[in-house]
Amino acid sequence: MEIEAYLHGRGGAARTVHLRRSGYSRAMLDKALGSGRIVRVRRGIYGLPEAASELGLALRHNAVLTCLSAAPTYSLWTLHAPSVVHVSPGHRRALPGTVSHGRLLHPGHPWLPVAGLADVLIHALHCLPLLESLAMVQSAAQRGDVTVEFLRRKLPGNRNARARAVLDFVIPRADSILEVLANYHFRTAGLQVRRHVELQGVGEVDFLIEGTLVVETDGQTHLEPKQVRKDRARNNATVVGGHLFLRFGYADVVHHPERMLDQVRAVLEQSRRGAFSAR
Structure with a gap:
């Protein structure tokens, strides 16, 4: 494994001892360091260039990264990269150019200047827009890293x-961030939604709305030729099986949810009027 991939999987940085145990020799570290592929965050810690600046800022000011800035460390889903650094300074003096969060209530990361997962999520729930914090909590909860009940108890x-209120929209399983967002929009629109429904001849579909309309949400992998052919066959099988069908991509779900909802409502309304009864 390339050292960049290893560091990416560990939140952007790792201790020398962990790198050496994973098979990266001193010569390999020096070569990667010399080429600029990695940087020395501080003595005994190496990181990716894009992660080192935030980690270094936290170390210099005796602070820890939290909220959106800590999401990469825990491999949490996010909608946007942070435009400013989110920190918990551990003191009253705010750091210029950062968003300061409150004190830490749980053990932090074992070796990086990053808040513990529980504090990261609690800070996100207080700080970020609903959908952004929902994405972070969903990814942690469905992996079993934290429970919704635990977070609810921490927020009396x-x-x-x-x-x-954000926690009410966490679902037991989501295969992508698009499912989380689409489910939120469908539910808040008052639609009757079932998730991960098994249809004969089709397999599992993302959503079955009002018992008649199948909705699938497509991530980047659905653009691969093999997946396109598979999706086309599923589309046909869905209609042949007696269901209506719509498919939405990233831009629809993330950037134009109202347009997505308008199309869903339009198909449901036409169905109620019997527009598809000729089938």
């Missing part, structure tokens, strides 16, 4: 009502 009282 009226002042945490908005943060708790």
Whole structure:
């Protein structure tokens, strides 16, 4: 494995001892360092160039990364890269050009200047727009790294009502961030939604809406030729099996959810009027 891939899988940085145990010799580290593929964050810690600046800032100011800035460390789903660094300074003095979060209530990362997962998610629930914090919590919860019940207990009282409301939209399983977002939009629109429904001759579909309309959400892998052929066959089988069908991509779900909902409502309304009864 290339050292960049190894570091990416560990949140962007790793201790020398862990790198050596994983088979990266001193000569390999020096070569990667000399070529600029990696950087020395501090003595005994190497990282990817894009991660080192934020980690270095936290180390210099005796702070820890949290919220959106800590998401890569824990491989959490995100909608956008942070435009500013989110930190918990551990002192009252705010760091210029950063978003400061409150004190830490749980053990931090074992060796990086990063808050523990529980604090990262709690800070995100208080700080970020609903869908951005939902994406982070969903990815952690479905992996079993944290439970919704645990987070709910950590957010008591009226002042945490908005943060708790996000937890209502965490689902048991989502195969992609698009499913999380689409499910939120369908539910808040008042639609009757079933997820991961098995249809005869088709297999499992992402959503079955109002018992008649199948909706699939397509990530990047659905653009691969092999997957395109598979999806085309599933599309045909869905219609032959007596269901209506719509398919939406990343731009539809993330950037134009209202347009997606308008199309879903339009098909459902035509179905109610009998427009497809000739089938």
